[in-house]
Amino acid sequence: MKKQAIAVVIISNGPGELSTWVSPVVDSLNKINNSSKRNERLNFSINLVLVPCPNATGSEYQVAKSWNKFELVTKANNFWRLLINPYQYAKWPQKGIVIFLGGDQLWSVLLAKRLGYINITYAEWISRWPRWNHIIAAMNMKVKKTLPQKYRYKCKVIGDLMADITDKKEVYLNLEREKCIALLPGSKRAKLSVGIPYFLEIADNIYNKNKNINLIIPIAPTTSTSEYLFFQSNKNPIAKHYASKIKKIKPIKSSIFDYVIETSNNAKIYLIKKHPCYEVLRKCDLAITTVGANTAELAALTLPMIVVLPTQHLHVMNSWDGIFGIIGKISFINKFFTFIIKNWYLKKKKFFAWPNIKAKKLIIPERIGNISPKRIASEALFLINNKKYLKEQKVNLAEQRGQTGAVEKLAYIIFNSIKRLS
Numbered sequence: 001m002k003k004q005a006i007a008v009v010i011i012s013n014g015p016g017e018l019s020t021w022v023s024p025v026v027d028s029l030n031k032i033n034n035s036s037k038r039n040e041r042l043n044f045s046i047n048l049v050l051v052p053c054p055n056a057t058g059s060e061y062q063v064a065k066s067w068n069k070f071e072l073v074t075k076a077n078n079f080w081r082l083l084i085n086p087y088q089y090a091k092w093p094q095k096g097i098v099i100f101l102g103g104d105q106l107w108s109v110l111l112a113k114r115l116g117y118i119n120i121t122y123a124e125w126i127s128r129w130p131r132w133n134h135i136i137a138a139m140n141m142k143v144k145k146t147l148p149q150k151y152r153y154k155c156k157v158i159g160d161l162m163a164d165i166t167d168k169k170e171v172y173l174n175l176e177r178e179k180c181i182a183l184l185p186g187s188k189r190a191k192l193s194v195g196i197p198y199f200l201e202i203a204d205n206i207y208n209k210n211k212n213i214n215l216i217i218p219i220a221p222t223t224s225t226s227e228y229l230f231f232q233s234n235k236n237p238i239a240k241h242y243a244s245k246i247k248k249i250k251p252i253k254s255s256i257f258d259y260v261i262e263t264s265n266n267a268k269i270y271l272i273k274k275h276p277c278y279e280v281l282r283k284c285d286l287a288i289t290t291v292g293a294n295t296a297e298l299a300a301l302t303l304p305m306i307v308v309l310p311t312q313h314l315h316v317m318n319s320w321d322g323i324f325g326i327i328g329k330i331s332f333i334n335k336f337f338t339f340i341i342k343n344w345y346l347k348k349k350k351f352f353a354w355p356n357i358k359a360k361k362l363i364i365p366e367r368i369g370n371i372s373p374k375r376i377a378s379e380a381l382f383l384i385n386n387k388k389y390l391k392e393q394k395v396n397l398a399e400q401r402g403q404t405g406a407v408e409k410l411a412y413i414i415f416n417s418i419k420r421l422s
Helices: 015-037 060-067 076-084 103-117 141-145 149-154 161-167 187-211 225-231 236-243 295-301 322-328 329-350 354-359 373-384 387-400 405-422
Strands: 006-010 044-050 070-076 095-102 118-123 135-138 155-157 181-186 213-218 246-251 261-265 269-271 287-292 305-310 366-369
Touching: 006 015, 006 103, 006 405, 015 044, 015 060, 015 161, 015 405, 044 060, 044 076, 060 070, 070 076, 076 103, 095 103, 095 141, 095 405, 103 118, 118 405, 135 149, 135 305, 141 155, 149 155, 161 295, 161 373, 181 187, 187 213, 187 225, 187 236, 187 261, 187 269, 187 287, 187 305, 187 373, 225 246, 225 322, 236 305, 287 295, 287 329, 287 373, 295 305, 295 354, 354 387, 366 373, 373 387
Parallel strands: 006 044, 006 095, 044 070, 095 118, 118 135, 135 155, 181 213, 181 287, 213 269, 287 305, 305 366
Antiparallel strands: 246 261, 261 269
16 A cells, blocks of 8 residues: 655745745755665655745746745735645645745744754754754754754754855856946835846946946846836836936846846846746855845856945835835835934844854845945946956855755755655
8 A cells, every 4th residue: 555645845945045045955855766676666756845035036836836846836815824724735745844945944843843844944044843853954064053052963064055056057157348347226116116227227327437347137037128118218217317218128048148238328238037046146246235135146156246226226225025015015114214224223133144144243245325326337347347346245245155066965854754754
């Protein structure tokens, strides 16, 4: 008689975690199982539970479903209903594993308790609920040392899940110029309202001073070229503050890039739809990016960067993540919260980029304030012409990450846990 399948339930949240943690681990787990002898293969289902997250784009459910890797995918806004009554979503097996791969670690602990499953937590920087974790897979020894002594036996140092994203094939960009700067203006519509006009002006300023630099934009899966055209137009109130516009966007025949933007100033920006496109980003010398989870991905690639938060547009509060975005939609308190953020929050918060937060020191430049695109362009040109500063950034970024091989190690931990439950 065939044994009942063991449920593997993965908790995750945003686009970065899905592409760099969840997808590779699932692929590795299936590979291990499929490479086992036929009579030793395990019977398990893989399910994805998305959880509330201020950094989510809202398209995670559709993206995860399109992969066809999960028996069940539940939306983030259904999480609490799932927690209260999980059986309205699926007939859960008696035995299973809940694995934390993004979001708040508490959600995986609660769901594991609710389902009566064991809990595995991948701890990138800290394990917050070690008492209720059955296994803690840590990025490095620093994580293990933060645990109380009595829980350290649960912890296995496996390395850095994101470090494995650098193991990509080499690609030929087929571009004329030797140096390359990646521009990351944001992924959500609200952020793009500021990001598109601001970054177009950065591109034009770079082109004005040095025409021998390639400029590229990896298009987030939640955006499109039509949105780029919209947010640089007069329909976007922010655009009136910037002179740079898009003259045209046209498709190009290339094995890598999909479109090219030509600005009114004749600067060319190459767009790539493939996501993630780490093999392309690895070819870049520098990235200019907004604040967000993408700073962690760039750090994993050890790609030097400048992180930008132009506060001259704080009145557009719905371009902020989380509670600030929600509150910002209430017009009568918008000005009050803009004042609070400018005069308290921005001054109190020490770091905004993930590499700096984790290092507890400034290892990549953060430009927070009423910063002009021209100033950012000048700094980018200075860095790209002074390799010693870029090299220093790469070394500092590498020091914050763990070892490679973590994806396979975590997959084996999950596989062996399934085996014990079977």
